[in-house]
Amino acid sequence: xxxxxxLFLGGLTRGSIYALIALGYTMVYGIIELINFxxxxxxxxxxxxxxxxxxxxxxxxxxxxxxxxxxxVVAIIYAGAYGFTIEKIAYKxxxxxxxxxxxxxxxxxxxxxxxxxxxAQTSDFLPFPSLIPEFSxxxxxxxxxxxxxxxxVVVTAVSMLVLTYLxxxxxxxxxxxxxxxxxxxxxxxxxxxxxxxxxxxxxGSTLAAVGGVLIASHIGQINFYIGFIAGIKAFTAAVLxxxxxxxxxxxxxxxxxWTESFxxxxxxxxxxxxxxxxxxxxxxxxxPAGILGKTKTQKV
Amino acid sequence: xxxxxxxxxxxxxxxGGLKAVDSVDLDVKKGEIVALIGPxxxxxxxxxxxxxxxxxxxxxxxxxIPPGEDPERINxxxxxxxxxxxxxxxxxxxxLFGNMTALENxxxxxxxxxxxxxxxxxxxxxxxxxxxxxxxxxxxDLLKEVGLTEFVNEQAKNLPYGAQRRLEIARAMATDPxxxxxxxxxxxxxxxxxxDLDELITKIREDYELSILLIEHDMxxxxxxxDRIFVVDYGKKIAEGTPREIKDNPAxxxxxxxxx
Amino acid sequence: MKNLKQSILIxxxxxxxxxxxxxxxxxxxEQEVEWRWMxxxxxxxxxxxxxxxxxxxxxxxxxxxxxxxxxxxxxxxLTTEKKYAIPAAALILVIAFIFPHIVTEYxxxxxxxxxxxVVLGLGLNIVVGLAGLLDLGYVAFYAVGAYSYxxxxxxxxxxxxxxxxxxxxxxxxxxxxxxxxxxxxxGDYLAIVTLGFGEIIRLILExxxxxxxxxxxxxxxxxxxxxxxxxxxxGGILFIYYLMIALVxxxxxxxxxxxxxxxxxxxxxxxxxxxxxxxxxxxRMKTKLAAFALGATWAGMVGVIxxxxxxxxxxxxxxxxxxxxxLSIVVLGGMxxxxxxxLAAFVLILLxxxxxxxxxxxxxIFGASMVLMMVFRPQGIIANVRRSYEYHGxxxxxxxx
Numbered sequence: 038x039x040x041x042x043x044l045f046l047g048g049l050t051r052g053s054i055y056a057l058i059a060l061g062y063t064m065v066y067g068i069i070e071l072i073n074f075x076x077x078x079x080x081x082x083x084x085x086x087x088x089x090x091x092x093x094x095x096x097x098x099x100x101x102x103x104x105x106x107x108x109x110v111v112a113i114i115y116a117g118a119y120g121f122t123i124e125k126i127a128y129k130x131x132x133x134x135x136x137x138x139x140x141x142x143x144x145x146x147x148x149x150x151x152x153x154x155x156x157a158q159t160s161d162f163l164p165f166p167s168l169i170p171e172f173s174x175x176x177x178x179x180x181x182x183x184x185x186x187x188x189x190v191v192v193t194a195v196s197m198l199v200l201t202y203l204x205x206x207x208x209x210x211x212x213x214x215x216x217x218x219x220x221x222x223x224x225x226x227x228x229x230x231x232x233x234x235x236x237x238x239x240x241g242s243t244l245a246a247v248g249g250v251l252i253a254s255h256i257g258q259i260n261f262y263i264g265f266i267a268g269i270k271a272f273t274a275a276v277l278x279x280x281x282x283x284x285x286x287x288x289x290x291x292x293x294x295w296t297e298s299f300x301x302x303x304x305x306x307x308x309x310x311x312x313x314x315x316x317x318x319x320x321x322x323x324x325p326a327g328i329l330g331k332t333k334t335q336k337v
Numbered sequence: 338x339x340x341x342x343x344x345x346x347x348x349x350x351x352x353g354g355l356k357a358v359d360s361v362d363l364d365v366k367k368g369e370i371v372a373l374i375g376p377x378x379x380x381x382x383x384x385x386x387x388x389x390x391x392x393x394x395x396x397x398x399x400x401x402i403p404p405g406e407d408p409e410r411i412n413x414x415x416x417x418x419x420x421x422x423x424x425x426x427x428x429x430x431x432x433l434f435g436n437m438t439a440l441e442n443x444x445x446x447x448x449x450x451x452x453x454x455x456x457x458x459x460x461x462x463x464x465x466x467x468x469x470x471x472x473x474x475x476x477x478d479l480l481k482e483v484g485l486t487e488f489v490n491e492q493a494k495n496l497p498y499g500a501q502r503r504l505e506i507a508r509a510m511a512t513d514p515x516x517x518x519x520x521x522x523x524x525x526x527x528x529x530x531x532x533d534l535d536e537l538i539t540k541i542r543e544d545y546e547l548s549i550l551l552i553e554h555d556m557x558x559x560x561x562x563x564d565r566i567f568v569v570d571y572g573k574k575i576a577e578g579t580p581r582e583i584k585d586n587p588a589x590x591x592x593x594x595x596x597x
Numbered sequence: 598m599k600n601l602k603q604s605i606l607i608x609x610x611x612x613x614x615x616x617x618x619x620x621x622x623x624x625x626x627e628q629e630v631e632w633r634w635m636x637x638x639x640x641x642x643x644x645x646x647x648x649x650x651x652x653x654x655x656x657x658x659x660x661x662x663x664x665x666x667x668x669x670x671x672x673x674x675l676t677t678e679k680k681y682a683i684p685a686a687a688l689i690l691v692i693a694f695i696f697p698h699i700v701t702e703y704x705x706x707x708x709x710x711x712x713x714x715v716v717l718g719l720g721l722n723i724v725v726g727l728a729g730l731l732d733l734g735y736v737a738f739y740a741v742g743a744y745s746y747x748x749x750x751x752x753x754x755x756x757x758x759x760x761x762x763x764x765x766x767x768x769x770x771x772x773x774x775x776x777x778x779x780x781x782x783x784g785d786y787l788a789i790v791t792l793g794f795g796e797i798i799r800l801i802l803e804x805x806x807x808x809x810x811x812x813x814x815x816x817x818x819x820x821x822x823x824x825x826x827x828x829x830x831x832g833g834i835l836f837i838y839y840l841m842i843a844l845v846x847x848x849x850x851x852x853x854x855x856x857x858x859x860x861x862x863x864x865x866x867x868x869x870x871x872x873x874x875x876x877x878x879x880x881r882m883k884t885k886l887a888a889f890a891l892g893a894t895w896a897g898m899v900g901v902i903x904x905x906x907x908x909x910x911x912x913x914x915x916x917x918x919x920x921x922x923x924l925s926i927v928v929l930g931g932m933x934x935x936x937x938x939x940l941a942a943f944v945l946i947l948l949x950x951x952x953x954x955x956x957x958x959x960x961x962i963f964g965a966s967m968v969l970m971m972v973f974r975p976q977g978i979i980a981n982v983r984r985s986y987e988y989h990g991x992x993x994x995x996x997x998x
């Protein structure tokens with residue numbers, strides 16, 4: 038039973054991270070119907086930026102929560118900036134192009150960013166400092182649920198709440214929902230759709246950066262390739278929940294997190310990634326609309 | 338009754354709770370031009386999509402009776418099957434293969450009447466070559482029929498608007514239909530182009546012994562060329578009859594102009 | 598003046614953007630920081646210049662590329678007019694035959710790799726370029742071919758010649774097996790599913806030790822024989838080189854014929870508009886499946902040759918990166934264009950070999966050029982021109998009647 042709980046909580050942690058990344062996919066897809074392949078790379082860049090900032094601060098003699106907070110802030114700013122720039126370069130000029138074009142552009146951007154970090158930094162795994170402190174009140178439960186896992190779950194939950202507030206109750210959120218429904222109509226109603234799209238990329242990137250910093254600190258190492266696998270899995274989660282749907286992305290992420298956790302715990306850990314990919318393939322074949330998504334009929 | 342080519346009985350299509358098409362009966366007789374009219378959003382295109390297999394009807398029967406053959410129920414068949422049974426269509430918002438030439442567009446239309454396969458394509462045996470020659474000839478003749486010979490090797494997306502509409506008709510004709518469905522063929526055309534279209538439709542009916550079912554908003558065109566007219570509003574059929582009968586039908590006037 | 602200001606701002610923005618990653622490098626073990634200020638200068642100047650180029654290209658694109666299309670280009674004359682096409686082809690053939698006798702063995706080997714990518718590119722071109730199905734797991738079929746030769750040879754001692762058609766068949770079989778469930782999906786979902794499938798195959802090869810010998814792979818795969826005769830190692834390389842030349846010629850022949858056939862037209866039509874295509878009586882699934890299976894067949898065949906060439910394979914040769922390289926060959930060459938794909942394969946594979954300094958930046962440039970190509974020249978280096986047919990003859994004959 039304790040093993041079950043450990044796997045359950047492990048799945049919850051995994052799922053939280055996937056959710057932070059999956060939201061970026063789902064929001065972007067909701068507005069411009071594009072699978073932003075480069076999104077996983079944003080997550081990776083967020084983690085690298087945080088690593089650099091945290092190392093500098095630690096060397097300068099700071100420690101504890103201040104390092105975590107500062108490096109998180111810098112990572113968020115940079116991830117947002119990258120998300121914004123990528124959209125302007127690789128997707129905006131392709132708004133009117135056939136569907137395949139932005140998709141190929143996105144794949145190209147993903148390859149470019151991976152190799153940019155590889156060349157600018159290193160191809161090796163870098164140790165990532167564990168920025169999240171050990172809480173004393175968590176000590177009795179440490180063997181099933183660590184402090185960093187707790188922080189991940191809590192931060193994710195808070196981020197979700199903030200995001201829901203932004204989308205449900207602010208003017209910008211309303212404009213975002215309108216643009217997702219019908220871009221042309223939103224434009225005619227006086228919404229600056231380009232700005233909304235940029236905002237969407239920035240918000241998505243920000244969340245991915247939060248995920249990147251948390252997981253890097255939890256696992257303790259990063260390299261230029263972490264974004265690729267994480268990106269695909271988060272995308273799986275987004276599709277699982279129903280792409281374009283925000284609660285769907287969270288639900289899908291949790292389902293995927295638990296599936297992976299239990300499958301590796303009870304079946305075999307060799308095939309960890311195979312479970313996710315198999316789930317992805319099965320979902321797309323049998324229920325492409327996802328758990329919460331609606332099947333769209335095509336206009337003729 | 339024996340000379341019907343299309344017989345639709347109590348066709349219903351619902352989307353969620355909305356009845357887009359509600360128990361509509363419609364028939365087309367051999368050699369007839371029948372028009373389906375109604376205000377915007379009345380369910381005309383949905384009706385088309387149901388009988389051409391793009392949507393599966395919720396209820397009702399769609400029967401086709403190819404000349405000299407037995408009636409066949411085609412509900413829920415795939416669009417390509419329905420086309421190969423002899424019912425071809427055009428689209429309201431032009432759906433040509435933009436990057437292919439006009440001729441190639443029509444050649445694609447010949448697809449279901451030809452049969453060269455991978456092996457044939459690679460080895461290009463005598464039968465494949467013959468078939469290819471015939472396809473080119475047939476397609477060229479069709480382009481001539483609709484008056485597009487000057488655009489043969491032009492990419493479809495570069496054609497003028499009216500020419501694109503006519504190319505769609507030629508492409509549909511290439512599937513050798515006995516019934517041709519035209520979805521707003523005159524949409525966006527100027528009066529001159531509409532008059533030309535009027536002539537074209539009458540001409541192809543005679544040259545190819547076709548029956549034609551069309552959706553159209555241009556009343557002048559409809560009144561000119563139709564033998565019979567069906568009127569739908571809110572998914573329901575509200576009238577049917579000759580152009581003259583329809584012109585004076587109070588229900589139709591009400592549907593178009595509103596109460597009073 | 599406005600442009601200058603804008604370019605300065607762009608340059609500053611990129612300096613800011615790349616600052617942590619390009620300038621700072623921390624060594625967490627030694628607790629040392631390396632500041633690379635030169636990089637900052639490079640970025641600043643580089644992006645400044647690039648912004649001018651970008652603006653120029655954008656302006657040119659907006660003016661419309663139509664003028665360009667109407668001009669008959671050199672490659673079109675070269676490929677369609679017999680007067681030029683035959684001597685050109687003959688010249689290339691002669692060079693291809695002499696080539697291995699005047700260069701080192703190393704060069705022959707890289708040329709073989711390039712030819713392998715030419716065939717892979719042409720195979721994927723059927724799927725992506727003609728039929729418009731974005732397949733990101735193409736390398737899986739390549740792996741199927743390579744492993745089928747390696748395993749059949751290892752366990753049953755099957756010869757290269759027996760495995761070549763088997764590899765092609767197995768490729769086609771897997772293509773159909775995967776194609777049936779996934780080809781119903783819309784374009785972008787298809788891309789992801791094929792990517793997932795490609796990764797599944799690779800992960801299985803990596804983990805299922807009893808079947809595939811895991812990450813260590815399979816070594817000592819036999820060389821091909823020549824009419825039952827064993828060939829020496831250097832002779833083997835020469836042999837594979839000529840075999841690849843033959844395969845390239847065969848592939849060009851087949852793709853060219855397919856392109857202008859009933860099936861080829863229905864692929865292009867399907868790429869342009871699926872719904873209209875079905876309304877023309879084309880069976881969507883069958884047509885897609887044909888493209889998918891044909892592409893997979895070629896990948897399977899080349900896989901066998903690849904295994905024979907290297908005589909050692911492991912899962913590391915079949916990562917997503919390979920799929921991405923093949924895809925970028927197709928994209929850069931020009932989707933649907935045979936000549937374009939061949940040129941792109943040579944440029945992308947041979948250039949990094951020749952310029953060693955450049956090879957490090959290979960993937961970086963691949964990625965960037967995929968983006969730039971899509972933005973500025975989506976038709977690729979060499980655009981695929983639809984064949985025009987001659988009818989004047991037909992028309993006159995009719996008038997004479």
